[in-house]
Amino acid sequence: MIQNLAFLPILLPMLAGVILLTSLFGKNITSRRVTSVVLSTITFLVSLVLLLKVQADGTQVYAIGEWSAPFGIVLVADPLSTLLVSLTALLGLVCVLYASAGDDEKGSFFHPLVHFLILGVNGAFLTGDIFNLFVFFEVLLIASYALLMHGGDKRNTRAALHYVILNLVGSAIFLIALGVLYGVLGTLNMADMAQKVALLQGDDVYLAKIGGLLLLVVFALKGALLPLHLWLPNTYATAMPVVAALFAIMTKVGVYSMMRVYTLIFGDEAGELSHMAQTWMWWFAMATIAMGGVGVLASKDLRKLTANLVIVSVGTLVALVAVQTIEATSAAIYYLVHSTLVTAALFLLADLIGRQRGDVADRITAGPAVAQPRLLGVCFLVAAIAVIGMPPLSGFIGKVWLLKATLDAEYTFVFWPLYLLVSLAILLSVAKAGSTVFWHHQDSLIESNATDSVEQSRVHPAQLAALIILIAGAPLMTIFAGPLSEYAIGAASQLHDFNNNIKIILSGGH
Amino acid sequence: MELLYASSVGVLVSCGVFLILRSRTFPVVLGLTMFSYAVNLFLFSSGRLSLNQAAVLGTSTEYADPLPQALVLTAIVIGFAMTAFVVILAIRGRTDLGNDHVDGQVPDKNNHNNDNNNKVKV
Numbered sequence: 336m337i338q339n340l341a342f343l344p345i346l347l348p349m350l351a352g353v354i355l356l357t358s359l360f361g362k363n364i365t366s367r368r369v370t371s372v373v374l375s376t377i378t379f380l381v382s383l384v385l386l387l388k389v390q391a392d393g394t395q396v397y398a399i400g401e402w403s404a405p406f407g408i409v410l411v412a413d414p415l416s417t418l419l420v421s422l423t424a425l426l427g428l429v430c431v432l433y434a435s436a437g438d439d440e441k442g443s444f445f446h447p448l449v450h451f452l453i454l455g456v457n458g459a460f461l462t463g464d465i466f467n468l469f470v471f472f473e474v475l476l477i478a479s480y481a482l483l484m485h486g487g488d489k490r491n492t493r494a495a496l497h498y499v500i501l502n503l504v505g506s507a508i509f510l511i512a513l514g515v516l517y518g519v520l521g522t523l524n525m526a527d528m529a530q531k532v533a534l535l536q537g538d539d540v541y542l543a544k545i546g547g548l549l550l551l552v553v554f555a556l557k558g559a560l561l562p563l564h565l566w567l568p569n570t571y572a573t574a575m576p577v578v579a580a581l582f583a584i585m586t587k588v589g590v591y592s593m594m595r596v597y598t599l600i601f602g603d604e605a606g607e608l609s610h611m612a613q614t615w616m617w618w619f620a621m622a623t624i625a626m627g628g629v630g631v632l633a634s635k636d637l638r639k640l641t642a643n644l645v646i647v648s649v650g651t652l653v654a655l656v657a658v659q660t661i662e663a664t665s666a667a668i669y670y671l672v673h674s675t676l677v678t679a680a681l682f683l684l685a686d687l688i689g690r691q692r693g694d695v696a697d698r699i700t701a702g703p704a705v706a707q708p709r710l711l712g713v714c715f716l717v718a719a720i721a722v723i724g725m726p727p728l729s730g731f732i733g734k735v736w737l738l739k740a741t742l743d744a745e746y747t748f749v750f751w752p753l754y755l756l757v758s759l760a761i762l763l764s765v766a767k768a769g770s771t772v773f774w775h776h777q778d779s780l781i782e783s784n785a786t787d788s789v790e791q792s793r794v795h796p797a798q799l800a801a802l803i804i805l806i807a808g809a810p811l812m813t814i815f816a817g818p819l820s821e822y823a824i825g826a827a828s829q830l831h832d833f834n835n836n837i838k839i840i841l842s843g844g845h
Numbered sequence: 846m847e848l849l850y851a852s853s854v855g856v857l858v859s860c861g862v863f864l865i866l867r868s869r870t871f872p873v874v875l876g877l878t879m880f881s882y883a884v885n886l887f888l889f890s891s892g893r894l895s896l897n898q899a900a901v902l903g904t905s906t907e908y909a910d911p912l913p914q915a916l917v918l919t920a921i922v923i924g925f926a927m928t929a930f931v932v933i934l935a936i937r938g939r940t941d942l943g944n945d946h947v948d949g950q951v952p953d954k955n956n957h958n959n960d961n962n963n964k965v966k967v
Binding site: 495 | 881888913916919924930931935
């Protein structure tokens with residue numbers, strides 16, 4: 336069991352999905368919810384155990400079917416991937432908990448789909464084989480297509496259509512890139528590719544470059560990097576907020592793939608091709624941050640606002656990946672965890688606030704007062720401080736760290752002012768949104784009906800629990816900033832340790 | 846053979862891209878299908894094209910690379926499922942939105958005519 340631990344974060348969600356898919360529970364929604372919560376808790380605990388084991392014993396390599404690398408497919412559980420697997424499992428648990436308050440009844444198969452999505456995301460984080468990465472991308476995508484349509488309306492159908500078509504084109508480009516890279520390198524194992532890419536000669540170098548840059552296009556599409564970010568605001572704002580909160584991890588899959596591919600395969604040791612995508616990522620990331628900032632200023636409702644905050648965070652992360660130093664990567668790891676938790680919390684908050692304001696929903700205009708201003712107000716304040724990056728919460732630490740990490744990068748004199756200006760824009764819009772939603776009331780609307788529906792939409796205990804887990808991330812990441820940053824630095828230095836990576840992965844562990 | 850193979854991939858890609866850029870869902874789905882055919886062919890050729898060679902080690906000195914064939918199989922299966930999904934989604938879009946345009950609305954005919962008229966006048 337213990338040597339197969341690396342495979343469990345993929346196997347458990349799959350089993351959970353299959354169990355929940357069966358008619359075992361009939362129409363009994365309560366038992367289905369309880370089973371789903373229990374199973375996602377187990378997944379979360381197992382990923383924590385894996386995390387501890389990787390901390391204690393070093394990187395775990397699991398060869399599927401005992402076919403050793405580079406011939407078979409390996410799963411690589413190193414500090415970075417296990418951290419992200421745990422984050423995904425936590426987010427899945429939170430979303431299942433939140434949806435159990437009633438959102439899961441708006442369509443069929445909510446719970447199995449969440450588990451299949453977690454299966455795909457975990458697989459994408461753990462795999463050490465680039466074609467397997469494609470397969471897990473497809474697994475998470477097909478689950479996300481169905482989740483996106485869950486309980487949706489007309490606007491939702493249109494956004495889903497765009498999302499699906501874009502991602503199908505993206506998958507096709509992914510395959511072309513893989514074909515080119517396989518044709519040149521003759522292997523699909525990432526560590527083996529990293530070794531062979533330095534040995535390329537003549538025209539093959541250019542072919543590998545084409546393949547590598549096509550991969551960048553795909554990851555930019557998944558991660559919503561400018562100019563391929565246009566699908567994100569609509570998709571995230573029309574999906575059910577709990578689904579949008581779960582999707583907060585999906586853009587990070589794109590960023591994580593960039594981290595792997597452009598640090599390991601096309602990193603320091605790639606000969607002529609080393610750091611070939613760095614300039615592209617750096618400038619497009621800055622453009623993404625700027626675009627996200629404009630979007631944040633222009634957002635008219637809380638969900639759009641949060642979707643644009645996701646774009647800013649993706650831009651920030653990709654900029655850090657482009658710097659390619661250990662310090663920048665560790666800042667990126669810390670910021671990734673922080674931004675995932677806080678954007679997910681904001682999506683859930685937007686939903687809760689919207690439910691208590693009747694027809695005005697989550698639009699940033701004066702409307703009826705929320706029923707529980709203290710609870711939601713305090714949660715919003717904490718999430719807002721974290722997302723803006725004000726002291727004393729995790730956003731501040733992340734921001735200081737990433738500014739420090741980009742100090743020596745090329746063109747920092749463009750990045751710093753841009754990033755700080757966008758932070759100011761975020762500060763302005765979030766403050767405006769908060770004060771409008773909580774303080775500007777317009778109670779002239781029909782009172783009697785409104786109070787009834789507001790009474791019904793008081794925060795459900797399950798929703799509250801889910802929200803508090805996410806919100807608590809910000810203060811906890813501040814209190815435990817020491818061990819967390821040490822972990823992030825360790826994970827980053829392992830990611831950058833080329834020879835060690837190759838040795839561990841190709842020899843099948845230790 | 847290489848020329849024929851490469852040009853058929855190229856023709857499929859260009860037709861696929863052209864169709865994907867159309868405004869109605871049916872041509873777009875058709876375009877996606879063609880694009881994925883092209884991709885499958887391309888992926889198959891990444892193991893080099895060869896005639897009369899077994900994909901099994903040990904039976905002959907010259908052997909074809911078996912891996913691209915496995916990759917193509919995976920890609921075909923996934924592409925098939927995705928196409929089925931997008932077809933269903935397009936049908937749902939047709940019923941939900943009342944038309945089969947990818948953007949969910951029929952472009953304004955009058956505006957278009959006006960533009961034409963203006964051009965004629967100019």
